[in-house]
Amino acid sequence: MKKIILFAIIAVGFIACTSQKTNKGTATKTPIKTTTPANENMAQGKVLFENNCGKCHDLPTVEKFNDEKWKSIVDWMAPKAKLTSQQADMVYLYVSNSN
Template sequence: MKKTILSLMAIMLLAAACGTKKTAVAEAPAAGKETKATELTPALVEGKNLYENNCAKCHKLFEPKKFTKEEWTPILVKMGKKAKLDDTQMASITNYIDSQL
């Protein structure tokens, strides 16, 4: 009986973990802070979603401004291969990262 309950709980946990998907949510700027008004186009929102949903599976997400464009290029190539992303997905993520620099 215990094995059955534990097995069911493990299956439910696995299904819940595989079924969650993050979506991009626009954050309001903090009071008194000015931010660069970068309106995300639908293509950039897709890149942001791909970045958040694929990259966060293995490690914490880095702010795009943490690295320069030149530093991001090899990082994205390497991680894109590990995540098995196609060229279109990689272009979308790269465009999002570049738009935030």
């Protein structure tokens, strides 16, 4: 019985010592950027290309195809790789600017 009372006292003390404040965030006067620079999109496109396209087959070199051919490849393969349209655009940006 003494152990239960001691445990209850410790539990109440622990709960009483924890902070009850909620984080309401901080206001900022600078706008949050919703777009990323082109070079960041290219870097993300490279990662998507290597990770998603390389899962199923060997990756061709980006120099192997011209921009028009890459566009048709990305349009055809993006749904199979379950890429969003934004991700497909990043992959195309990477391959078209790297060839």
